[in-house]
Amino acid sequence: MTTRHDVADPELAGSGSERIDWAARAMPVLAQVGERFAATRPLAGLAVAACMHVTAETANLVRVLCAGGASVSLAASNPLSTQDDTAAALVAEGVAVFARRGVDRDGYYAHIAAALDAGSAAGGPHLVLDDGCDLVTTLHTARTDLIPAVRGGTEGTTTGVIRLRQMARDNRLRVPMVAVNDTGTRRMFDNRYGTGQSTLDAIMRVTNLLLAGRTLVVAGFGPCGQGVAERARGMGAHVLVTEIDANAALQATMEGFTVVPMAEAAARGDVFVTATGNRDVLRAEHFAVMRDGVVLANAGHFDVEIDVRALAAGATARRSVREQVEEFTQPDGRRLLLLASGRVVNLAAAEGHPAAVMDMSFAGQALTLAWLADGAGLEPGVHVVPADIDSEVAALKLASLGVRLDEPSPEQVAYRSSWEQGS
Structure with a gap:
């Protein structure tokens, strides 16, 4: 046809x-x-x-x-x-x-x-x-x-x-x-489990980076960010979370993650993953304090979360060093590595x-x-x-998956549908 x-x-x-x-x-x-x-x-x-x-x-x-x-x-x-x-x-x-x-x-x-x-x-x-x-x-x-x-x-x-x-x-x-x-x-399967696994798969696939012992910064603790943070911690990374929402930040804190402003995280992280749905989450003032060799990846849908124009404008040299990995050399010699041109990394650099x-x-x-x-x-x-x-x-x-559930008894059904029965 x-x-x-x-x-x-x-x-x-x-x-x-x-x-x-x-x-x-x-x-x-x-x-x-x-x-x-x-x-x-x-x-x-x-x-x-x-x-x-x-x-x-x-x-x-x-x-x-x-x-x-x-x-x-x-x-x-x-x-x-x-x-x-x-x-x-x-x-x-x-x-x-x-x-x-x-x-x-x-x-x-x-x-x-x-x-x-x-x-x-x-x-x-x-x-x-x-x-x-x-x-x-x-x-x-x-x-x-x-x-x-x-x-x-x-x-x-x-x-x-x-x-x-x-x-x-x-x-x-x-x-x-x-x-x-x-x-x-x-939200449970696609955003949390799917994004969590596939984002780390993409990062490791194109960099061959060992996450254990590294500091990984997750920007945004919605379902996608939660999945990335959980999987990164499971692989031995030290995970920092940045947030603008008090409820999400509280949830991250209660789950044992360290929540800090991006201005602080920028100087501490080895790997950065944006998952906010917003723009300019990583920008010029953050690039200025990042360590040599940091990896920048975006797990959001559009390529606006990492300010790639500012990254390029502040670099003295830009070159491809591996497939889907670009190196931006800073005036002081530091090298920042951008994955998949700032596009959604799990699809652009993996499957x-x-x-x-x-x-x-x-x-x-x-x-x-x-x-x-x-x-x-x-x-x-x-x-x-x-x-x-x-x-x-x-x-x-x-x-x-072969999982079976309990069936409520008639008494349980009646109890749940009645307001008259108490203790």
Whole structure:
């Protein structure tokens, strides 16, 4: 099957299919959803436009959506996260994919526009999936003509949900968007366990650094930062946390981490990981006091958390020393090492979250799209995933792991539903 596309090399489809099939082995929950979708076809006749990381795990989600009857167009949500062989494999399966690893900014937005155009050719897009809100903002700025056809969509990142809430606050959001990132299963599995493991994997993969005995600074103690801090401590690192939120800082303190301002941490750290969803977390005054050889990595969605322009402006020399590692020599001879150009390191310098993590996230996303397609009747704005969908995903995951739960007795059910019984 042929389709409009823009990928690096269609001849990579064979290796891409093998990569997708390998990831599928660790995605039993999504596979169960796929079987249900193939039987019920909840997305029949609908066009889905997606802006997501083009990885093997995402490809398995796309396969499920297609099994459910959707026509899918896909653009990358990060220029360095695209797996070119995965993109080629999806094209061979009839998906309109617009993604090349390393594409520049203009190409990135051209791909988003192309994914929207592919959806419009099918009378839509009727549903949208976004990671970071770039597709939705494009829809609300350059492609407002497509909005009437959109029934709703999902957003899968913390950064994207923040942007959506800002759009809603400014009365600019004209379609219902569901914050799948905010579900309990997503925050626990995707953000905490997924980001924690995959971020450290990326750092060690490109630097071959021993973390034991090093001081690792985590900026931001949300679910992603928590995962990084926990895994780093488990590998023997001394972990410092920086925060601007009192509750998060208190949680970090009570979990045994040392919380300090970044002005202090900058002079003490060996490895820095930003996970805040905000910009300029590491900037010129911090670079000025850092030790020779420090490693700078970003685990946030966009490449704004580390002020790369200031880093480059203050350097006397800049060179690549390893794949995905750039060295910035300071006037006094200190060398600061930036990973993956400041982009989200676990995807740009490694393979992202393990497939077992994305299994739950994408199962919930697929079920939420089916709910939207069935006529959820939502008003424009940011909405939560129905609790029964999140619970179903958790139950399916436990079943796949062979975990069984207790069942409450009739007396316990009655007790929980009554206010009359006390001590």
